[in-house]
Amino acid sequence: MGIEIPAGYRPLDDDSLRRWLSGVAVLAERLGGPSADWTVEEVGDGNLNLVFLVRGATGGVCVKQSLPYVRVVGESWPMPLERTFFEACHLSETAAHVGRLAPALLHYDATLFVLVEELLEPHRVLRGALIAGVRYPDAARAVAEYVAKNGVLSSVLAQPFEKVFDRAAVFAANQALTRVTTELVFADPYREQARNRWSSPQLDDAAASIRHDARLKLAVARLGQAFLTRHDALLHGDLHTGSVMVSASDTRVIDPEFARYGPLGFDLGNFVANLLTAYFSQPGHETRAGERTDYGEWILAQIDLFWRHFVLRYQQLWREQTEGDAYPVTLFEEADGQRALQDERQRAVAALLDDTLGFAGAEIIRRILGFAHNREFEAIPDPDVRARLERRALQLARRLLLEKERFGSIEAVLAAARAVSEYEAEVA
Amino acid sequence: MGIEIPAGYRPLDDDSLRRWLSGVAVLAERLGGPSADWTVEEVGDGNLNLVFLVRGATGGVCVKQSLPYVRVVGESWPMPLERTFFEACHLSETAAHVGRLAPALLHYDATLFVLVEELLEPHRVLRGALIAGVRYPDAARAVAEYVAKNGVLSSVLAQPFEKVFDRAAVFAANQALTRVTTELVFADPYREQARNRWSSPQLDDAAASIRHDARLKLAVARLGQAFLTRHDALLHGDLHTGSVMVSASDTRVIDPEFARYGPLGFDLGNFVANLLTAYFSQPGHETRAGERTDYGEWILAQIDLFWRHFVLRYQQLWREQTEGDAYPVTLFEEADGQRALQDERQRAVAALLDDTLGFAGAEIIRRILGFAHNREFEAIPDPDVRARLERRALQLARRLLLEKERFGSIEAVLAAARAVSEYEAEVA
Numbered sequence: 113m114g115i116e117i118p119a120g121y122r123p124l125d126d127d128s129l130r131r132w133l134s135g136v137a138v139l140a141e142r143l144g145g146p147s148a149d150w151t152v153e154e155v156g157d158g159n160l161n162l163v164f165l166v167r168g169a170t171g172g173v174c175v176k177q178s179l180p181y182v183r184v185v186g187e188s189w190p191m192p193l194e195r196t197f198f199e200a201c202h203l204s205e206t207a208a209h210v211g212r213l214a215p216a217l218l219h220y221d222a223t224l225f226v227l228v229e230e231l232l233e234p235h236r237v238l239r240g241a242l243i244a245g246v247r248y249p250d251a252a253r254a255v256a257e258y259v260a261k262n263g264v265l266s267s268v269l270a271q272p273f274e275k276v277f278d279r280a281a282v283f284a285a286n287q288a289l290t291r292v293t294t295e296l297v298f299a300d301p302y303r304e305q306a307r308n309r310w311s312s313p314q315l316d317d318a319a320a321s322i323r324h325d326a327r328l329k330l331a332v333a334r335l336g337q338a339f340l341t342r343h344d345a346l347l348h349g350d351l352h353t354g355s356v357m358v359s360a361s362d363t364r365v366i367d368p369e370f371a372r373y374g375p376l377g378f379d380l381g382n383f384v385a386n387l388l389t390a391y392f393s394q395p396g397h398e399t400r401a402g403e404r405t406d407y408g409e410w411i412l413a414q415i416d417l418f419w420r421h422f423v424l425r426y427q428q429l430w431r432e433q434t435e436g437d438a439y440p441v442t443l444f445e446e447a448d449g450q451r452a453l454q455d456e457r458q459r460a461v462a463a464l465l466d467d468t469l470g471f472a473g474a475e476i477i478r479r480i481l482g483f484a485h486n487r488e489f490e491a492i493p494d495p496d497v498r499a500r501l502e503r504r505a506l507q508l509a510r511r512l513l514l515e516k517e518r519f520g521s522i523e524a525v526l527a528a529a530r531a532v533s534e535y536e537a538e539v540a
Numbered sequence: 541m542g543i544e545i546p547a548g549y550r551p552l553d554d555d556s557l558r559r560w561l562s563g564v565a566v567l568a569e570r571l572g573g574p575s576a577d578w579t580v581e582e583v584g585d586g587n588l589n590l591v592f593l594v595r596g597a598t599g600g601v602c603v604k605q606s607l608p609y610v611r612v613v614g615e616s617w618p619m620p621l622e623r624t625f626f627e628a629c630h631l632s633e634t635a636a637h638v639g640r641l642a643p644a645l646l647h648y649d650a651t652l653f654v655l656v657e658e659l660l661e662p663h664r665v666l667r668g669a670l671i672a673g674v675r676y677p678d679a680a681r682a683v684a685e686y687v688a689k690n691g692v693l694s695s696v697l698a699q700p701f702e703k704v705f706d707r708a709a710v711f712a713a714n715q716a717l718t719r720v721t722t723e724l725v726f727a728d729p730y731r732e733q734a735r736n737r738w739s740s741p742q743l744d745d746a747a748a749s750i751r752h753d754a755r756l757k758l759a760v761a762r763l764g765q766a767f768l769t770r771h772d773a774l775l776h777g778d779l780h781t782g783s784v785m786v787s788a789s790d791t792r793v794i795d796p797e798f799a800r801y802g803p804l805g806f807d808l809g810n811f812v813a814n815l816l817t818a819y820f821s822q823p824g825h826e827t828r829a830g831e832r833t834d835y836g837e838w839i840l841a842q843i844d845l846f847w848r849h850f851v852l853r854y855q856q857l858w859r860e861q862t863e864g865d866a867y868p869v870t871l872f873e874e875a876d877g878q879r880a881l882q883d884e885r886q887r888a889v890a891a892l893l894d895d896t897l898g899f900a901g902a903e904i905i906r907r908i909l910g911f912a913h914n915r916e917f918e919a920i921p922d923p924d925v926r927a928r929l930e931r932r933a934l935q936l937a938r939r940l941l942l943e944k945e946r947f948g949s950i951e952a953v954l955a956a957a958r959a960v961s962e963y964e965a966e967v968a
Contacts, residue, residue, distance in 0.1 A: 268768045273722060274715045276768075281709040287702045294701060294865055303870050326880040329871045334884070337866035340696045340704075344769050437722055438765035442731050443757045452754040456762070 143168025172231030298336030314499030377467025473512030571596025600659030726764030742927030805895025901940030
């Protein structure tokens, strides 16, 4: 089994990468100096692709190339190469909306399925910072700004539907990665599936219990249908803390290869979920008890900040639009029309919170019981400690899915996250 | 101002139609005999296209050709020709689902933008039958069957999302007619717009009141957004009683040129709305008082029948599916999973009723205050009588939009329709 490899495609290595970069004037010029002097570092620690960081005399670039299979599994799980094409489309589509909240796309090669973007230095991956206990106080707000901008500006709130439909039709072809999400997030953790894994035997009971929880499965399936049928905005599609690069003064969202039109709560929920798993994982990274207590609280504060900034900007950006076909401005010019629209924006934001909590619950569960896990838990050396912390996250996830209407605010979610940890600490 | 006419396109007339049909073997054969002996009748009484009925020695065909403008307005309102392409796509896509509930597509010509389908005889248009007071007792059930089948079978309830996305991407290009719906249904009746018209001066107050009703406009705008963003199923897109052909033993849904993926309640609401306007118009077609009272009740009974059959079949068809990515069957194989899914189907149907009532309200309003009116009202000779009956329909429409949660059942809607008529009869 495999996929058809287009003529001309070959995976790049150090040598062929240098030769290829030398042949693309704009890139060779950016790097500067003779290609033999460039440093090439392969850093693809993700699940799917080759990623090279290349540095030259005058600058650097990041080179990302699709492999025709899932890298973390190998050639037994084939995967079409087009994903870098959709990532390049997303980067070029959203550049006008999000500016320097994403890396600049420098080049795309349709034969090699290679995209080249600016090298982000001295950035690090947000997930790693959260494991190390390092604070980047601007990150959550920047990601909120990114989601709010893409959420409004790519949608019929801001644009004539014709533009939105044309763009959505392009991303509707990004099916291989949509298939991954459909299976890995919305189905696999809730059924027997060989590629599922979890902290075993510690969480065997939790995994079994979730596979037999009809109400929970229904809540997840309803979100799965929404993911496939609601085309509100151009999503990043994989907005976890590993898709965010941070420095002291700059935050960038990278890796939008799962891009498609979908419900905005999916992106919001993914980011919130990954901050929550970072929070729950903190005791596992302590070298002495209580060492990470404050840092855990800081993470919860970032979730609060993320949500508040998103809500503020989403409503502001929507209010500034005049070209969208949804809620056409010509219908709401009078004072009571303006008030009605303001109420509607608040209703929309409440509905987004509801979606966000549901999608966050599904994301947490799949990261603990499904195929692709989060490093903040994986890096905890003691399996009993890890499983205990994962169990806390699962408890909250279940509540997010089954009782999301009861929360009604992000503070209530943070209080519930604290309560799960404290309750278990007491009974332990 | 105009649109680009592709090379080779020309509007057909009697003579060129005969020549063209003679050159398409399958059509000439179906008609039989020499082309000079065929009868050709141009019957396009709709708003947009040329429609010819052609009969020969051994059979007949119906020929539909796009014009590069809106026929009812003229060349001052240009309109791309592609609409027959999307109609042909819909007919060929849905043939497998709905079988003989739609006409068979016999031929499509991409240069002339001509589609040829089977000639429906001795059918008449349902709207005309409703004006004439003639009963076709199978029609409502057949249309319900049509909507239920397309609703489930074209969706991710029944199909892998890849197939649905590929098909939706094709119909996402049907933008000229989606623009018509977006403007004429969801915006124009609620703002000053030269092409709006209504029974004036009788309804001047009602038209002005609706233009200044912020709550009502918000309810309509919310539906407009749903129309553009929710891609649940392949819609007919224009399912009024003029798109249904009936005979004593057969019902067919024609004219799916507005086809696109959208919320199923849009089709359901359109059909319900047009039965409701037929109901409200009945006193205007009486030659003696009370003559149409029973017939009006019969129309309400058809709405009841339509909704009940739809609900039954939608749930049945969903239950029979095993290939859909939404609510994957592998998650719900146990008894409590089956029960949970059954509850979910009822929840889905309740949400569809909600959508249906809202879209029905918007359709009624636009048919009375917007550009395109319904003949059941237009054909009433006394303008005061017509306006009085239109006002009744507007009253119900407003309640459908603003109080749709309160209805909760189709019977409650029918009771409200009766009450609007009776209350006004009392105070008159």
